[in-house]
Amino acid sequence: MDGYRTLLIWSIILCLTQDYGSCANILDGPQNVTVLTGSNATFLCTVASGWRSISWYLKNVFIVTITPSETTVSPGYTIVTQNSTNSITGAFTTEITIVNVNKSNSGTVQCSSFSASFQEAYLSVQVKGSVQITGGNVIVTPNSTVSLTCRAEQWYPAPSITWQINNTLADTIYYSTSYTTDANDFVTALSSFRINPETDLSLTCLATVQTLPQPQSSTVNITVREQSPGGKGKERAAIRVMRGKPQRSLTTMYGPSIETVWDIVTSRTLPSQNQKGKVMATMMATPLTLDLPQQAPVYRFLEIDG
Template sequence: MKYDSLKTTSFTFLLCLNSPVSQQTFSLLRSAQCKWSQGPGEGDPGFGSSIIEGPSNLTALVGTEAHFHCTVSEGWQILIWLFEEQPILSVTYPGKVIITDKSYSQQGYNKSTEFTSELTIYNVQLNNSGRIECSIQILGGNQYAFLSVQVNGSLNIKDHNLTVRENQTIEIVCEAVGWDPAPHITWMLNNITLDNSNYITNWSQGSNGLYNEESILTLIPLTNSSVICLATILALSKPQSATVALLVYPPPKRIGLSKTDTELRLMWIQVVREGIWLHICRNDCLQELQLEQELEAEFIFGDNRTNKKKKDGLG
């Protein structure tokens, strides 16, 4: 049956729905139809009543409860909750509840001349996502909202013990598995949110319809750090997170020399070189020195010896 038929001023549409109802429910609805089909003014359901506040859009995590509220003014005779245009629960004045699906329940509250119906959906699943409607069976007497059911999967940083040398590049991988919708992933370093230019995120959809995501963070750490990966979806009151400690060790120390130490080192090298040279050429050098001395002595004393011989008459 099309949704337009729900806008009639009688209740006969419920008897024509294709959805199955129990014999007890059928009898109750048949009785309600006979009571409220007397004509406008006195017998029409909800004549003169209106919806003061309808249900609001809701996002819920799978496995939790979802709650919707519908507040109507006095004069109402029947309030019907529908999911995707199919009735799931009805309330007749002054508070008789007719449940057609045990996954739902209703709690009613009276305040002055107003009545509020609270619809509860238990253990919501992905197939509960859709249009939730409150109707009091008069023209314009319906308001609706949408339920969105989401799944928060697992979140994990691949390496739990990360060690890296100071000023060395490291890649840290965060995996989100089994989410719906795909989460929004961000990173924090020592409780400071990192710019998205520091990481790359890719997602894919599995055969089960859920989403998997991988985010790769690139860092050049200087000190020991705490790295946090966060995943966010609307149904979570706070982000789901995974944390890892990053241990940074310094590079090997280099032995440095002062200017004075360098000069002394060069002088010592020079002395060693000269010592080695003297040791190698010691014999040759001594012979050359002795020959040099003899030539020099002959040059100096040679003429004096000749002149002395002439004076003695020996020449």
């Protein structure tokens, strides 16, 4: 039998056999409290006059005992107590504040005045996790489909996920959200968002729980650019590279003003067709930046100085 029930039984026996004053009725018990991890949780319990001892328990474990002469706090807890007595009725109110609560503190909170009954409430501790839209900013051509994923990790309980388009709440038809729970009851949310933008816009993913004053958020920008001349995914451009320099990568201008680094995957020299020692070559390159509309290899033409 656990210590709490043993103590309660002995208290009832003492109440019934020695002094009914120790069995003062609880007039107003503690109320449920929901707080964010790292916050303080406060509970009140009021008993009728004539009380001799009041005890508090968290998850059936003793944490505080109050008598007219002293207050005892169990080791391992940081608890602030404050007591008051009604000058007219003699009712006694004890207030305890559990400091810096964490998720493991969630559970029942009980107030007992050594009577056959006790009053209990529930402490619920919520956890703020992280939120991030993967992939970062995006550059697309008009009416391209953009798919983004928002990942909210280490929340408790499951966070509410919403999206905003240009700081305006987005309709739920644009996104869907799934949840998974790990062995420690922490929740991860994955929200997938799809849109076909015609103009530049910002997308914001927001995650929140009841006790969070402001949602956690992550924002990316979608930039819409007309496709450069040259075709769909196989654009042509004259790129000058000095002979003898390492040709692991090169920098070009994508569209009117977007500087892009390309990784040269393969290259093949064509028969010389230029004068003054210049050689035409072809290569296949892959964009290293993540914000380009084409992620597949792209063929480009290379001009090497002779």
